[in-house]
Amino acid sequence: MMTPMANSSPRQWKDIAWLTALGSAGILLLSVGLNYLLLFSEALAPFGRSMVTAILLPVIVGGPLFLFIGLQRTELVRYRRELNKSATFDSLTGCLNRTVFTSMVERRATRPESSGPRSGAFLVIHPEHIRSINLRFGLGWGDEALRLIASTIQSSVRKEDLVGRIGTSMFGVFLPGATEDDAREIGDRIRARVAQAYFAPKGTADTLTISVGGVVFENELEFEDMFRSAESLLSGVGRQPGFQLSHLHN
Incomplete structure (x- = not known):
């Protein structure tokens, strides 16, 4: 150096x-x-x-x-x-950036052979209508929508959970040790709170919505496998506000 x-x-x-x-x-x-x-x-x-x-x-x-x-x-x-x-952090949203988030998830989702199986859940969150907000109100309000969604996600998860910005308008949430019920509860809570968040660009009230795809796993799993499986479920809700969760047998 x-x-x-x-x-x-x-x-x-x-x-x-x-x-x-x-x-x-x-x-x-x-x-x-x-x-x-x-x-x-x-x-x-x-x-x-x-x-x-x-x-x-x-x-x-x-x-x-x-x-x-x-x-x-x-x-x-x-x-x-x-x-x-x-x-370490994304400058716009304050979430972990993709590189750091991916690395931290990899470390937590993999294990030495003697440590026993790892379980948890992984959620991919896609904010809806960001492009429409950009076109109607300007890029600044699109950024404000992303910041508001990010802060809502961070306030809705547990202390040990990780939240990262993994795309231009996509967030990842890693829930170590979460069961299917835990993941569903957290995903539903995030969706409800985002919908309730006050967002009024230029004084015009607008409702923020998100789509959520998630997987629950019980054994060691690579980040890309978690991400692909969770993201594929977003197409299952047709990119419309919704929540799809599957159990990944690995």
């Missing part, structure tokens, strides 16, 4: 060298000037003048320097936190 210093360009190194030289020259001039002024002070003994120099210079130089370093360190931590967040 390349370090930031190794990636610095010759121009950046030149700027660093100039800053170092000017900073050192400034501190040197400050030290010489202070000692010169104190040399002619009759109010202080030689020991007192040396103590003033020893205390004052670190305060004048070290205080601003360490304040600057501290602020830069805080900014770097914030930047890294935002970078990690942007690499």
Whole structure:
């Protein structure tokens, strides 16, 4: 892994060298000037003048320097936190992005041979009429509809469940350990809450609807198998608001 210093360009190194030289020259001039002024002070003994120099210079130089370093360190931590967040979460909806969501589902849905069978459910959620909303009210309101649907999904699942944005207008929900009854209850709850969500683009009340396809499994299962099986059920509801759930025997 390349370090930031190794990636610095010759121009950046030149700027660093100039800053170092000017900073050192400034501190040197400050030290010489202070000692010169104190040399002619009759109010202080030689020991007192040396103590003033020893205390004052670190305060004048070290205080601003360490304040600057501290602020830069805080900014770097914030930047890294935002970078990690942007690499993990979808910027529009706040859900896990597809790459991270897929990886986390794969880890939870697969098992070592000694750990026993894994069970759970996987839901694919497709918001309806997003294209119509975009055409009627503009892309901004389409994005707002997706954000509202995403937040409703997140508030409707359990703490241990995973929610990811896996397509332009498609969400995935992984329910570890869920039974068929659990999956059906959660899917119905998501659909009901999305339909009840207040959405009024340009002051015109509109109802948001979703289609849900889901599979329940009892053994180790790859993400793509879960996704294909759940997505195929969406065509079973004709891309109309509905909920289809099947039990996948693997």
